[in-house]
Amino acid sequence: MQFGKGCHLHLIDGSAFIFRAYHALPPLTRKSDGLPVGAVAGFCNMIHKYVEANTGPDAPTHVAVIFDHSGKSFRNDLYDKYKANRPPAPEDLVPQFPLTREATRAFNIACKELKGYEADDIIATLSCQARDAGGRVTIISSDKDLMQLVGGGVEMLDAMKNKRIDRDGVVEKFGVYPERVVDVQALAGDSVDNVPGAPGIGIKTAALLINEFGSLEELLERAAEIKQPKRRETLIGMRDQIELSKRLVQLDCNTPLDFTLDDLEVREPDPEVLLPFLAAMEFRTLTKRVAEQLGAEAPAITDTDPRGAEPEAADAPDAMPFKPETYTCVRDAAGLAPWLERARERGYVAVDTETTSLDEMRADLVGISLCIDAGQACYIPVGHKDGSDDLFGSDNLAEGQMPLDQALEMLKPVLEDASILKIGQNMKYDAKIFARLGITVAPFDDTMLMSYALNAGLHGHGMDALSERYMSHTPIPIKSLLGTGKSAITFDRVPIDDAVKYAAEDADITLRLWELFKPQLHQARVTTVYETLERPLAPVLARMEMHGIKVDRDTLSRMSNAFAQKMAGLEAELYELAGHDFNVQSPAQVGAILFEEMGLEGGKKTKTGQWSTPADVLEDLATEHDFAARVLDYRQLQKLKSTYTDALQDHINPETGRVHTSYIQTGANTGRLASTDPNLQNIPVRSEEGRRIREAFVADKGKVLLSLDYSQIELRILAEMADIPALKQAFKDGLDIHAMTASEMFDVPLDQMTPDIRRRAKAINFGVIYGISGFGLARNLRIPRAEAQGFIDRYFERFPGIRSYMDVTTNFAKEHGYVQTMFGRKIHTPEINAKGPGAGFAKRAAINAPIQGTAADVIRRAMIRMEDAITGLPAKMLLQVHDELLFEVDADRADDVIARAREVMESAAAPALHLSVPLTVDAGQGQNWAEAH
């Protein structure tokens, strides 16, 4: 059929299909020889689905899949950096490129590419030809670069979202009609393709300008009329770059094709060609399905492994309902045996424990629940009390429970069996409970850690939230069993019948979450993160927490008393100064005295209408007013006393005489740990007075504490990631990095450096890590905002790589919705495209996350390796404080431990990463933490 009026051409963006398929599927390999075929499998499924979906009355008459030709295109001759920031294709994807071409031909669909041109140019040329011939065109792609082609019978179809894009759709995206899309793109540039555009102008501004002036040419001619000085100068000064950008984004409608539209006519697939190809790829399900549809015999596939290379269809949402009344209560050995047998057969089992406390070091085991098949779970009560109305509360065990010892004896072989995977939600908690009962749970998977690897930044990772979000199921609230507040009971007082429903459900949910997350780890490419940075860390943390650190109660108690005395004195002074009594601990009352009674200027109110009296405001007033200075002193003592010297004493475990913190592995989005109950990551150090708290953290008899901390790790990582030669060299040379920055910025030779200039450079260095702003730096350094902005401008001038790191990072976040650490950890940034005041916040967080997160990954790797490295030495790792590790070791072996631990920490990035900047570690030792640090 001659292409003309009434014809309908489909043009499929083949490269987009390939990358989509590659990223959507786990890295499958062909069973017989290990050839990577995941992307091919996905590609074939997509093509097959496309063919199935396009048989109706609106079916295309002509179709082609268009690919990018490997190597350079004519655009690289225009601009050598075009697409220069594209990472090379993943190793396991490269051999799949030719296979996708072969697949296209096997489906009997025209497969086209052209040396020196991109797929987009061929699509453009064919679209123009088809339109001129009076036919319709549908471009199946979501690539915005193709939007310039829409109109006159040409539409786009975003196959992922199943959304057609017409002229109005283009206006939605670009703010202009298709004819002017290239003008907007020329101005806005494109970080993905490395099209420079006009700095400072994005799509919104570009569309505004184009709509005002009518076209890019007109705009550039009349650029002098633009009111905003910055924008005007950019447009005038960057004219060449903008015109180059336009040539880069303009698609070529005249590519020299060696075929015509008529060659693209839709053809039926030939079973004799297609089936052998699919069989050779060993795609079992697809081969069968296609054979059925074509009415042909499916060729045999020799490999009979049930877990073949063929991916199953995407998991449908788990529709099985939750039925609490069907859960089993296991009351004796005969009841437990079949569950354990099934776990052995299956090779995995979800496990959850119920206890009397959230403090694992004090909690007693009350019951265990198991689940192997979704919807079928059991609860094994072992420590429920009978709840008789004994005046003192009965300690008698309730009827119908297995003796704890018997239950543990039966469970232990399964929990420790290397061939049975134990699945838990926050397994560190359960593992610690079992560890205290002499059971080492291994191997294990943890759905909380899986969720963290997959979804950090998107939501929390507690079971209730995950159940709600991923299964639309609200678990039984624990409060409904225990009550709240003062009248709350412990789990051992919960009637067994109620406990079964609650506890078994937890195991059921955990198993279902595991089934959901497991394949997602591969799809999201975070299996390595989960397996090397998350899962192995949990047992290490568990051991650190259980070991604890010795805290000397007497030291704390003495300090508390001293603080109390000083505070009483300050309190009296403050009443005197104010002329009346008041609550010093109330910011509202302090504010009222300062800004109303004393009539001072500069007071600000919080959004709730209260006077705000943060430390920096009081500090400004303190030079003139004793009142403000005394309040500051009082607050410092109050903080030290209440949070540290008093509260810490309550955390000393009576059995061990030590303090056992809990680390939350999924608490911080960036990969850092958080520490609670108590928080041992914010023990004072900056002030002289506060630092003395650390004297209460002591080594046991005959031992010493060691502190090893990374020097400037985040700045080093910034230098590496942003690739700043001057900073990298300074680290290699072991220079004072802040002094060196100062020298570079302010043109002061190192030997004439003053502390004040260095201080400013230091503040800027830290500011950069946080996503610097003029306002923030000005406040930090207490200088005028314009001056701070000047510093920042100069910094970016001297280290231009910093600016581009920030741009690349935020653009990546905007496009993908997440950023990554150097080790592949993903941190999602859902707010990055938000408007309003949240935008700047999200942007700075996105800039900071890869730096902070990479540093967090490094110390995690060190911690995971540390236990093996110090085996045989009388040493234990006790605490982690983000860039510091604290050890306790026999005094005579301290130097050996320092040497080994330092080696592990300094080489922690390798072999996954070869950093060009050295990581260095400072070490100290002493009887207490103050001395060691």
Add this chain to the structure above:
DNA sequence: CTAATCACG
């Protein structure tokens, strides 16, 4: 229960 404040990296 939330806001304000302040301890740490």
Add this chain to the structure above:
DNA sequence: GACGTACGTGATTAGC
């Protein structure tokens, strides 16, 4: 063109 801003945490207290 105005607005509001350093990044990441947890604990304590006041005051509703």
